[in-house]
Amino acid sequence: MLVSELLWITAAFIVATFIVLPTDPTLFLLDDNGIWRILLVVAGAIVTLHFHDLYSNLYVKSRIILLQQLCMVAGILFLLQGLISYVNPDLRVPIGVMVVGSALAIAVVFLWRILFSAYMLQVVGRDRLLLLGPARPFEDLGSYVAAHPETGSQILGYVTCDNPRGTPLSGGPVLGQPAELREIVDNTQPQHIIIPSRGEEDGLPVKDLLDLRFAGQAVEDIATAYERVAGRICLRAIKPPELIFSGEYAPRSIELAYQTVMNRALALLGLILSLPFTIIAAIFVKSTSRGPVFTRSIRVGLDGRPFVLYKFRCMRTPDSAADIWVPRTDPRMTAIGRFLRLSRGDELPQLFNVLRGDMSIIGPRPERPEFVKWLTEQIPCYRQRHTVRPGVTGWAQINRKNAAPLDALTSLEYDLYYIKNMSLSLDTFILAHTLKAIVVSRGED
DSSP states (O other), rough: HHHHHHHHHHOOOOOOOOOOHHHHHHHHIIIIHHHHHHHHHHHHHHHHHHHTTTTTOOOSHHHHHHHHHHHHHHHHHHHHHHHHHHHOOGGOOOOOHHHHHHHHHHHHHHHHHHHIIIIIIIIIIOOEEESSSSSSSGGGHHHHHHHHHOOEEEEEEESSSSTTTEEEETTTTEOOOOOGHEEEEHHHSEHHHHHHHHTTTTOOOOOHHHHHHHTTOHHHHHHHHHHHHHHSSOGGGGGGGHHHOOOOOOOOEEEEEEEEHHHHHHHHHHHHTTHHHHHHHHHHHHHSSOOOEEEEEEEEEEEGGGEEEEEEESSSHHHHOOOOOTTTTTTBOOHHHHHHHHHHGGGGHHHHHHHHTEEEEEESSSHHHHHHHHHHHSSTGGGGGGGGGEEEEEEEHHHSSSSOGGGGGHHHHHHHHHHHTOOOHHHHHHHHHHHHHHHHTTOOO
């Protein structure tokens, strides 16, 4: 989608030059830096589309909403052109080209999105899953796929002895029994056959599975499939021996090394760039309510070691300011505190924690010791999230809103996914989505 829309939007503005300009448009495009001007507009369009979540969800649920979003993108592009005209008028695209090009881009992207959503994803983008074995282990996967069509996955159905044919289950119906596997595969043409975790293979048609596997059919266990589709580790599908004997869940030393270097560099740069904002915020916090500028709270860090976390005070009383589950509408929150929470500016002092080595830019959310103690007793593997430094932002934070203690299992699954898949590309993805959340005011509560 990204590549195709780069081409569509670029083509729309190039075509606009042939429609609008009275002279030979090639003179503008080649001799007057027209191509570079247009590419600047296209870059702004792609970034704005990203901020409107149009690359997070490729399915068109409402054509009206899609058209509104595209018009908003065009409006932002005109604002950016106005700013460019003040900075460097030679980089501005002629107004006629902007008007016609934006209209063409809206039309072509609108039609392309509808076509892509209705047909292209059905042909090339659907990950067709066939669930083989007892139905219970697959309920989470079936429910997730049914609730998130934007993942591009589809549950074809269940092959199980637990229920009669046609019984509706989470995500799809029962298609038959394991003895009919070959016939069902021939009829449904799945891309992946999903089986239970290791140790639960009893009752599966092993011979048929081997024949299908060697014939090129992809076969996955439920834990691998859930991780690939949902972007998190499904602890209910993983047995403790798998965690003990697998080396995949330990953070790699090379990833930790590059992250340490990146953390210090980004924290220092962030503290320098945010210094004016920090001074202004400190003045407002101090002048609008009584109490300290910063709150200090004990959190659990790497290897379970406690550290002091710093934040701008958002509450009227210091004792309640450290409560990470206080909503923005809480009456104890100050006006400047509400703004800081909304913009996530209250977390800027955490860059000092990163510089000291207590935290990372990317990582699991830092929790208070009393919560960690309780959650460790309630949730297996919870202490494993402390094998890396906690982060200012992270994979769990961008995938879900602030989690209450009873919902900490889901956050832990995201954290374990991040620990297993730590990489520069994943960190860059998380930073990009965090920036989007800040810009469009979708920070955590």
